[in-house]
Amino acid sequence: MSIGNSPEDDRPSDDRLDRPDRVADGPDHAADAIPADETRTGEQQAAERPSIGRVLQQARVAAGQTVDEVSSSTRVRIPIVHAIEQDDFTRCGGDVYARGHIRTLARAVGLDPAPLIAQYDEGHGGRPPAPTPAAPLFEAERIRSEPRRPNWTAAMVAAIVAVIGFVGFTAFSGDDGDDGSKAVAEGSTPASTKPAEKPKPTKPADPKPDPSDSAIAGVPRDKVTVKVDAADGRSWISAKDHSGRTLFDGVLEQGQDKTFQDKQKIDLVLGDAGAINLYVNGKPVENEFEPGTVERLTYTKGDPQAG
Structure with a gap:
């Protein structure tokens, strides 16, 4: 009878030899069993989607249009077009105007604006509530009827008629004076004759304001x-x-x-x-x-x- 372990106890068993290999291979096989696409979250997939400004800029370049041409056709100012293409919507003045600018620019470069509007809503908390009706406070600001003003047109017409009548009367009076001078000349020859004085032109009335x-x-x-x-x-x-x-x-x-x-x-x-x-x-x-x-x-x- 010997004291200690037998030589057979010192030999590694099959279980001991196989276990490290299985342990070493286990993590690799587990990693291979999970598809790579399933490890991507929805946020990562959304981050890989092109931004609104990038999509609009690429569509504009593909359409062969410059920023000036897009601004001229849409009446969206050039700085705002540049800002939107850089995904800066702060210059639009609010979500309502940002959506309107995105829709206008998308149509100008041949894009469907609906996906871009949906993408904007995802990043900005959805569509805002409909504008509320005007408060009664502003009802007092309704335009008041303007006071009646003098009818300058009628005054101008009356002044013109008066001037024409005066000129006509003066012309007829001058003709009568010429006839009288001719009658005197036929009866006797005056020592000196003076030409009939022509009526002085009257000063026209001051023009009335339009x-x-x-x-x-x-x-x-x-x-x-x-x-x-x-x-x-x-x-x-x-x-x-x-x-x-x-x-x-x-x-x-x-x-x-x-x-x-x-x-x-x-x-x-x-x-x-x-x-x-x-x-x-x-x-x-x-x-x-x-x-x-x-x-x-x-x-x-x-x-x-x-x-």
């Missing part, structure tokens, strides 16, 4: 006055004074209008500029805004002209 000028004169010169008229359809508008205080934020139905005044400037945002007629400091502002376009305008006492 009706449009008189209407402009009724507008306060120390303030800027802007009238917004939804003549061709309903439109959402926003108006602010020089300090940034909101004067109006709501929808004008077709046929409605609003008038705003400030001592320095009025900032406007028109949701559908093609449906709006503008009057600044009493003068109509001619525009070529297309229906559905969003416009941001600023007017001062020296206008009408877009800021």
Whole structure:
């Protein structure tokens, strides 16, 4: 009988030899068993998707258009086009205007705007609630009927008729005087004859101001006055004074209008500029805004002209 382990105990068993190999091979086989696509999360897949600005820029280049050409065709200012192509939407003035600019630029370069709008909503918390109707506070700002002004047109017509009548009367009187002088000459030869004096031309009446000028004169010169008229359809508008205080934020139905005044400037945002007629400091502002376009305008006492 011997003390200690037998030689057979010192030999490694099959289990001991196989186990390290299985352990070593186990992690590799487990990693191979998981498909690589399943390890990617939805956030990673979204991160690999091209950004809105990148898609618009590539589509513009593929269409052979420059930023200036896109800006001219869409009426979106050049700095805003550059900012959107760099995925900077802060210059758009809010989510509503950002969506409108994205939609306009996508159509200009031949893209479907719906996927880009959906991608924008995913990154900016979805679509905002519909604009609330105008608060009763602004009902007091409805344009008041202007006081009746003198009818300068009728006054001008009356003055012209008076001048014509006076000239005609003077001409007939001069003819009668010539006949009398001829009668005297036939009866006796005067020592000296004086030619009949011609009537002195009367000073024309001072021209009356044009009706449009008189209407402009009724507008306060120390303030800027802007009238917004939804003549061709309903439109959402926003108006602010020089300090940034909101004067109006709501929808004008077709046929409605609003008038705003400030001592320095009025900032406007028109949701559908093609449906709006503008009057600044009493003068109509001619525009070529297309229906559905969003416009941001600023007017001062020296206008009408877009800021």
